[in-house]
Amino acid sequence: MRGGYDNWLIAVLGFVNRLISGFPIGPTLTRVGIVGFSSTAWLEFAFDAYNNPRDMRGAVNRIDIRGGETNIARVN
Numbered sequence: 001m002r003g004g005y006d007n008w009l010i011a012v013l014g015f016v017n018r019l020i021s022g023f024p025i026g027p028t029l030t031r032v033g034i035v036g037f038s039s040t041a042w043l044e045f046a047f048d049a050y051n052n053p054r055d056m057r058g059a060v061n062r063i064d065i066r067g068g069e070t071n072i073a074r075v076n
Helices: 008-021 053-061
Strands: 034-037 041-045
Touching: 008 053
Parallel strands: none
Antiparallel strands: 034 041
16 A cells, blocks of 8 residues: 555654664564554564564565554544
């Protein structure tokens, strides 16, 4: 679904990649998991899925937009 979201790779995934590049990634170092959310939430990958920055960046770059609605400011 990336076609209509030209800034997805640069703005969102670029931000995530820059963020994780600032940490030492490894089994006994920093662990990262990513949860996507919109109308619902889902696990993109768990804390133990990647043990090195290169593989993690590859996984981040494969994350796609799923659509839906997000209103993180809403108060129930």
